[in-house]
Amino acid sequence: MAEPARRLAKEEFEFWRDERRRRRIHDPRPLRLRWQAAAELLTDHRENILRGRAAGPLELGGGLDQIAEVYREIPARRLVVLGRAGSGKTVLAVQLAVDLLATRVPDARVPVVVSLGSWKPDVPLEDWLLGQLIRDHPWLAEIGSERRALGAELVGAGWILPVLDGFDEIADGLRPTALRVLAEADLPLVLTSRPREYATAVNGTRGVHRAAVIELTDLALDDVTSYLRLASPKLAATSRVTTSWDPVFERLGTIPGSPTTANLVEALATPLMVALARTVYSDEPSRDPTVLLDGTRFRTAADIESHLVGNLIPSAYGARPGALSPRRSRHWNPEQAQRWLSFLATHLDRLATPDLAWWELGSTLSRRSRTLVVGVMTGLIFLVVTGLGNIPIDLIATTHGLDFAVRRGLVVGVLHGLVGGLVFGLTYWFADRRRVLKPAPIRIRLTRGPRQLGARLTTRLKLGVAGGCLFGVLVVLIDELLVNELFGLDDGLTSSGLLRSLVEFPLLVGLGAGLVLGTVTWLESPININDTGSPTDLLTANRTILLVHMLVWALVFGLVSGVAVSFAATPLRSVETGLAIGLEAAFAGGLCYGLSLTAWGQWFALARIWLPLNRKLPWRLIGFVQDACDRGALRQTGAVYQFRHTQLQRHLRAHPQVVMTPPR
Structure with a gap:
């Protein structure tokens, strides 16, 4: 070892x-x-x-x-x-x-x-x-x-x-x-x-x-004054070298026992408050630290501490040339940063944890809301893919013309979207019994090695078979009873009859979905020893795993669906119809599987789309969080982030809007 x-x-x-x-x-x-x-x-x-x-x-x-x-x-x-x-x-x-x-x-x-x-x-x-x-x-x-x-x-x-x-x-x-x-x-x-x-x-x-x-123990006053002086820029056009803090230090030396100076000395007795004072005043030349000696505004040391904490975000998100990494070219204004960081602070308080994990951000929504979002998004995917996919099928395989193909594509897209959203929403509901999926420390490997089997494999097989069978039954009922009979849009490509279709198609789709989930579970193995554990690395690794999952879904489920439709199609059109439907199922099913049953997919659906749409988080979320680390609001700890200071987290939780003292 x-x-x-x-x-x-x-x-x-x-x-x-x-x-x-x-x-x-x-x-x-x-x-x-x-x-x-x-x-x-x-x-x-x-x-x-x-x-x-x-x-x-x-x-x-x-x-x-x-x-x-x-x-x-x-x-x-x-x-x-x-x-x-x-x-x-x-x-x-x-x-x-x-x-x-x-x-x-x-x-x-x-x-x-x-x-x-x-x-x-x-x-x-x-x-x-x-x-x-x-x-x-x-x-x-x-x-x-x-x-x-x-x-x-x-x-x-x-x-x-x-x-x-x-x-x-x-x-x-x-x-x-x-x-x-x-x-x-x-x-x-x-x-x-x-x-x-x-x-x-x-x-x-x-x-x-x-x-x-x-x-x-508390910091010594001499150490505090020396540190803040050395951390501040020199003032120009003076007879001696001074900084913006020198008038404050002179006041502390000449009137050490007054209430205002005593409060400031008490407030600056900890490294946290000294660091905040540096950020708010030493890093901002336009701000005058002598305001901290205003006894009418700051009656206690706690008032000064609250002032420093409250001004950290406005000061940190002020433009300071050269203070940040050149990779962080985007400037987030203080109002945006305060609102988004306040949302994250409230989220951590609700979870009772200091760890800000990207895969946990979806838990800011209730389980019901998450299920609804996943259902709507997967439904839209099926609507677009099956709606557009049916048009060329009917144009090539039938003689009904463009108008018929467009009308049938629209109806099939809407109805299949409802079914897809319902099935994947229910699958997500039963898979998400606790909060949200966590990224497993795994990779996909084709060679022999230790596998993640047991209960995980059994659960995924059950979900795949049950969800696939339900999807197959609903699709057959919708196509036969609604599309063909109610709307009169029968394209004549299926000939097996309702009862036979209700047995064959759901069975094959259920077996295909179960086979997909079982296959990707069998392929999972502990992650490579050369991989690292930063939040972005873990995010990238899980995205790669998702792409492999979707590829397996496309190959296996698309093939099974294509075969199922080929059996049900008319003899003359069985191959091309099965191929087209198989491609639809592979593409739509793979995307919906990724959004509903993987940690990265749920992060993308909830934290990268839904929460930014509701102005809870920025669209460039990872960039914003990494930028917040550069500015001193957050820190990276392994694969998660944390607020740099618990006082800042509490302040942001209570103040979603910027409350900043005007510069003096």
Whole structure:
């Protein structure tokens, strides 16, 4: 397992190195985070923590660059990091992971930073951790030497050091159980949390067994002023080098005890607020930070914090030449960005998760609404394909003329569209028993290898046979009773009779649909070890899988449908009629299958078409999300995105419209 562990370590190191660059943690220099030992009531007994330690007492105090050194001194390699909102817990955890990765020896554990907010303690920690690993690194689903997924082998053999970020994001009622599971887990770990939530869960327990507990302290004022000055552009035409922050710093030095200066010092005591102040004022030359000293507008430190959070989006989406990647040429205005990000924040709040996954965006609609959208879209596909497809069939295979062919094509298209929408809508309804389909970490392979069979194969076979038979029965009834009898548009191409058609056609179509779904399921295999786990890569991989599924559908279902129609057609026209109908079924059925029964298809139908039509999301959704990462509103974590700050997520949830203080 040394090679998979080495590969995982390399990917984690490169990702967090790049993420720190995107967050500008080292530009112009890191803020001086400091930490100290937490209160005794929040820790296990000192004797338990130091058990097995040969050296003297453990010194729990230091700065950002010392965290890895102190962690290595903890005998059990179990550390809890506490800090209030925005205090830099995630920054410290990431710094620890990067430092450990940079100096990792071949047989050492691989630190993996994961957000704990999506974990439910009724799921075994190892199983949940495996799911996060495979989601973010799909190649870990590849079957290893022990006939298990590589990720399962890494977790089971103790190669993973979980860095669990955000214990406070677990639901209130689940935290005591979650803490008990973490306390009893027999593995090294790092856990971050806000102090109050952790203290409530710890009450009456030993906390995380054998874990050292540290707490981040407020930033020193000298560090804040130095950082903001170095991060701001110099002012021109002055007798000395100054920045827009200098008048603020002078006021803080001359009147340190006034309520207005005390509020500002308190507000800028966390790295989050300092970073926001930099974005809102240092990156925007037209804005004057002395407004933060207005005691009539900002009566408390909380008012200043709310002001900074509320102005992040307007400031981040202001035009800042050179601030963004040259690939992001599209400029999203602040009003659009605020509305769309607010929609995403509300979506995450409803799901009670910090993870923004592209395949989950459809769940912003109710199951009934999703089914309706899928039914309408698949119905429109059948309407267009069968309506247009019947016209050349009747022109070539009959002598009724163009007018008849057009009228029959229109009627058949509308009726078949209703049937197709109904059948695929019902299929989607029964397939979508929980929320929306998740992208499976699989690929399509024709060679021998491990397959994804069992319940998945059985379910798809049942859906295919049932849906195909229902579709076949409805098509026969509509064609014979409505198109031919009621509308008088019988083209004379079928001769088998109603009863025989009701038996033969649905049976063949049902078997064909079941064969298609069974075939693509049999062809599925864990994804290639060379694939990666970014959101765009996972999206591309699932699109490729969809195209292969549609190709199999076209070949198998189109052939079966063509044969079925050939048996029912008149002898002189059986081959060309069967071929034409087979092509219709292949094209329409393949598209509808992709939209209704694959994660990428549902994402395309719901998140790329329906939600933009309703102005809930932008048309260039992936471009917008990646742009939001560049601007500091979102961050990428493996195969998902997250809001950069929980305060920003809460603010956007409550304020769908921009509320911005005019520049002064």
